[in-house]
Structure formats: structure tokens, C-alpha cells
Amino acid sequence: MKRPLLIFALFELAYLAVARTFTHSYTGTEISKELIWSGIRLGSAVMMFWLYRQTRASGTGPTSKITPLSLLACGMFLAPVLAGNENLGRPLSWIFAATSLVVGLREELAYRAILQTQ
Numbered sequence: 479m480k481r482p483l484l485i486f487a488l489f490e491l492a493y494l495a496v497a498r499t500f501t502h503s504y505t506g507t508e509i510s511k512e513l514i515w516s517g518i519r520l521g522s523a524v525m526m527f528w529l530y531r532q533t534r535a536s537g538t539g540p541t542s543k544i545t546p547l548s549l550l551a552c553g554m555f556l557a558p559v560l561a562g563n564e565n566l567g568r569p570l571s572w573i574f575a576a577t578s579l580v581v582g583l584r585e586e587l588a589y590r591a592i593l594q595t596q
Contacts, residue, residue, distance in 0.1 A: 482533045486592050489529065493522040509573055516577035519584050526587035533592065 496518055504511050 482529060482592065485529055486526075486588070489522065489525045490588075493518070509570060512573055512577055516580045519577075519580045523580060523584040523587055526584060526592060530587055530591045 497515065500515065500518060504514070506514075
């Protein structure tokens with residue numbers, strides 16, 4: 479197994495452990511739970527970005543850069559929340575829309591920038 483893949487696997491295991499522990503132990507409101515969980519996702523995205531930069535700098539990673547267009551693709555996660563009819567109410571739908579950007583960013587970094595280039 480290549481070293482970047484091992485580091486990626488460790489990041490993912492840490493993310494899963496923290497997210498699972500948080501989900502089972504948190505007793506606050508759904509809005510605060512979503513905001514804290516997005517903070518955990520953002521921390522994971524920062525680790526993925528660091529790994530992306532490390533592999534790119536060492537010459538073992540992707541040869542193309544993350545472009546604004548690929549980051550715009552993360553915005554596609556907003557469509558169901560903003561255009562759908564989930565009956566969430568305006569404040570909650572905007573929170574889910576904002577936190578969906580973090581989910582998209584994390585997935586783009588994890589799968590397109592790291593896994594597909596190894």
C-alpha cells in the first residue's frame with residue numbers, strides 16, 4: 479500500500495470514530511448538532527487538503543490543480559435543499575445548504591484529488 483493511501487485510511491478512520499462518537503453522545507438540538515458535525519467534516523476536509531498538497535508537492539500525487547470549477551461542483555449539493563420540498567423551514571434549509579458545501583468539498587478532496595490519483 480502506498481503511503482498516501484495509508485495516511486488517507488487513517489484520516490478516514492479518525493473521522494469515522496469522531497463522527498460516530500459524536501452522533502451517539504450528543505443530546506443538543508438538531509441545528510446545533512448539524513453545525514458541530516459540519517465542523518468535524520471541515521476538520522476532515524482540511525486534513526484531506528493537507529494530504530493533497532503533500533502528495534502534489536512530492537510528485538506522487540495529482541498533476542492537475544483543484545480548479546474553481548471543481549469546487550463549484552460542490553455547490554451541486556445545494557440543489558436538493560434549496561429547490562426541494564423537505565418542509566424543513568427556511569432557517570433549517572439554509573443551514574443544511576451551507577453545511578452541504580463542506581460535504582462536497584470533503585468528498586471532492588478525498589475521492590477525486592487523492593484516491594483517483596493513487
